[in-house]
Amino acid sequence: MTVDTLPGLPSAVTICEVGPRDGLQNESAVVPAAVKAEFVERLADAGHTVIETTSMVHPKWVPQLADAEEVLRLVERRPGVRYPVLVPNARGLARALDLGATDIAVFAAATESFAKANLNRTVSESLEMFAPVVARAREAGLGVRGYLSMCWGDPWAGTVPLPQVTAVATRLFALGCTELSLGDTIGVATPGRVVALLDALVAAGIPLARIAVHFHDTYGQGLANTLAALHHGVTTVDASAGGLGGCPYAKSATGNLATEDLLWQLNGLGIHTGVDLAKLAETSVWLAGHLGRPSPSRALRALSGAG
Template sequence: MTTESRQLPMTVPMPGLPDRVTIYEVGPRDGLQNEPTAVPVEVKAEFVRRLLDAGLDTVELTSFVPQRWVPQLGDAEELLDLLGPLGTGRQRPVLVPNERGLDRALDKGVNAVAVFASATETFARKNLNRSVGESLEMFAPVVRRALDGGAWVRAYVSMCFGDPWEGPVPVGQVVDVCSHLMDLGCDQLSIGDTIGVGTPGHVVRLVTALDDAGIGPDQVAVHFHDTYGQALANTLTALQHGVRVVDAATGGLGGCPYARSATGNLATEDLVWALDGMGVETGVDLDALVSTSTWMAEQLGRPAPSRVVRALAGG
């Protein structure tokens, strides 16, 4: 009788890919923000610690939004107090929607922040209660003050590939919003497929258009949701066109409280499995990551969406 052995990917390098990719882990913030049941802050802190122990050096911790906007993240200060120092060389960004959010973050000693804009008017209104132009005006002092204080600043742009109310989003419209944000001085741009409708050709067109506008792939991160099963294919395409930073959420957690069609993020485990198989270094321990996802799924009372977690954890 034979015993079935656990399978791991054969390492076969693929031409055109980078030697190393930085994974920007969004599980504690984007992954948990839409959970209907409150997750205890102690569980969130343990989640972050486990992610760091698995080798993820960039972990987005939380969002300094008003609790009435996103109740799940109303414990931002308490979370940072529980975590304390996270060691040198590790980035722990937080999302800040406005100057008040920035003040709260800076009071806690945060040195990396992110602002969150929309490529479409409808989502800007639903998410920030402002037009695109008004939201960019709101972010200008946030970015300036953060940079003046020595913080690293990321700009998210959502609905870059499609919008549930407006439909397909013109590439030029996306580039225009991205350019305005990068002109403020942001260090990195994350382009988001919030409802997961993008496909590889669309990714190439947008990354190329951004490069033509002076925003090179070395400044760009990609943030794909897996609604239609395209997140990993889109990510691979972006990497083949110079992108080196990928947003992902452990277990494939995620969603958006203001767009019901936004489902889970690209699962970090699925990404690491693929990159390991192609010989691309991430610094992430896949076994530790799967263990973390399995533990977090127990806390949430449901299985992790990640296919790799289900395969390696046996269910």
């Protein structure tokens, strides 16, 4: 690949690989725990240093991840690799701690409609629920990633006003989160709106170094939005191997930004990630075989000759 850099971009980017949790939770078929564990280990082999591994959400709500404890026991955790686990409440945190988790994530919403659909609570009630969870996790020395969904659009409420997102984001961050991941859950953001929100959050006191972006590719804007965020100083990007995922509570949400598509762009810009694109592509093709369908990642299809 020919490398041509652009001014104003970071020299290195951390990819938070969300395929094992955010990706697989939206699959209709339940993937065996042994396959999930191998998926995580293959991602580590490819060079990923942050791999969101599973979720402690009740199996009634996300049956695809009902085997979370088994998966965590099967995964051979490596030095230098972080394996965040999504926890919904204090009970989920206790389970994660018992299994040796060193990083967790909590999942909040910027809109009342999605907080109700996803958490069956108001935004304020959900933040009150997360407060002791984050505090306990930080006391135990865990990293805490705070997801904020519906940052740019909501399937029920439409466009989400920037002041509303900023207000919820600052409250979530103030709980003690070590990182805040901004989610474009239904994929409606465009680069200008991405930059506007980043400016608003920085003005509200949230450092860019603590902000990650999580784009969906519903309208084909994932890479454009990522590039805008990188130009603005963001250095952590969420992506999903093979473009797996969506959102079980927002039916208009299609897959996450594919890690292969992201890597093709970052490699071409000379931005270091530590992830081997060829090894990752092999992993995504392998997983697609277990899922019984091809990956939606365009870069992966080109690399594998699948079309």
